Amino acid sequence: MNSLKLIEQLSNAYGACGFEDQVVEIAEKFAQDEALGSVRHDCNLNVYITPEKNAGKKPVVMVDAHSDEVSFIVQAIKPNGTLQFLPLGGWSNYTVPAHKVKVQTYDGRWVSGIVASTPVHFLSAAQKNACPTIADMVIDIGSTSKEETEKVYNIHIGAPVVPDVTFEYDESNDVMLGKAFDNRLGCAAVLDTMKDLKNEDLGVDVVGVLSSQEEIGERGAFVTRDVVKPDIAICFEGCPADDTFNPDYFIQTAMKKGPMLRHFDKSMVTNPRFQRFALELGRELGIPVQESVRSGGGTNGGPIHLSNGGVPVIIIGVPVRYIHSHHGFACMADYNNSVKLAVEIIKRLNDETIKSF
Known part of the structure; x- marks a missing residue:
């Protein structure tokens, strides 16, 4: 190889x-x-x-x-099915929201999720210029309830979470992205x-x-x-x-x-x-x-x-x-x-x- x-x-x-x-x-x-x-x-x-x-x-x-x-771990599941999480490693709050992630299920599969970001339509003027902390963020996997997250998606607390990015190589410039x-x-x-x-x-x-x-x-x-x-x-x-x-x-x-x-x-x-x-x-x-x-x-x-x-x-x-x-x-x-x-x-x-x- x-x-x-x-x-x-x-x-x-x-x-x-x-x-x-x-x-x-x-x-x-x-x-x-x-x-x-x-x-x-x-x-x-x-x-x-x-x-x-x-x-x-x-x-x-x-x-x-x-x-x-650098990654995350699921700390809690909210009643609406979203995931509260903690950082594993040093993250800047500014880099985390609105990115796609993968969450591991209890049986080892990986589910796509998004670090949720509140639409601009629902933000006050002060909120638009403020960066939320990771403690304020959640991961949305498309679930609508805690029960669905646990029983249908089979995701529980302690699940690892990683960024969802696919490697690329620009041969003409010898640059890798990933x-x-x-x-x-x-x-x-x-x-x-x-x-x-x-x-x-x-x-x-x-x-x-x-x-x-x-x-x-x-x-x-x-x-x-x-x-x-x-x-x-x-x-x-x-x-x-x-x-x-x-x-x-x-x-x-x-x-x-x-x-x-x-x-x-x-x-x-x-x-x-x-x-x-x-x-x-x-x-x-x-x-x-x-x-x-x-x-x-x-x-x-x-x-x-x-x-x-x-x-x-x-x-x-x-x-x-x-x-x-x-x-x-x-x-x-x-x-x-x-x-x-x-x-x-x-x-x-x-x-x-x-x-x-």
């Missing part, structure tokens, strides 16, 4: 936080079809890919991405990196990981880091592009400018020696790279770098416009360069190099 098809499948998959089953299925099938080694998942839906050639005596490189997407690029682009990058390294003679053992529930507190990574016990790690991310709203001097994550390596966010001060190694290697090989310092945000690098006595971690981010909303744009070349950079880094890692970080 080529990279674009893999990204399409992963983007279209429904994988709310804690309900990443479809992503797990796609990743495990890819790993098996490409003979990447043994693959398994745990009860939290974290996926582990371990190449058969891992000797068990070399330093361990953890190549990580999170498999969940949902969940944070972080299905990272998931694809983990799988492609493992594939590209399959026949390499490495100075390290590599373990590919898809961690669950990142959007609600990096929860999966607290498990995967303790299972893998890495000596060093690379985390792939779909990172928020800033090139359509920041002044030129402050643009640090532009689409079509290559992968972004983050020095700092709320979860981690990136190991400066490993960071410098990656940036200099990218420039040496002609791989475009960007750098950022962020006042907010966080990644699985947070829990991973604090494990196993301290772990050097870098973030390789694919720029995504309009992250944490229903739709995003990303460039295929940025994705390919992210994978290439990770592969070239790992090919140069050994015990001595890792200790120098």
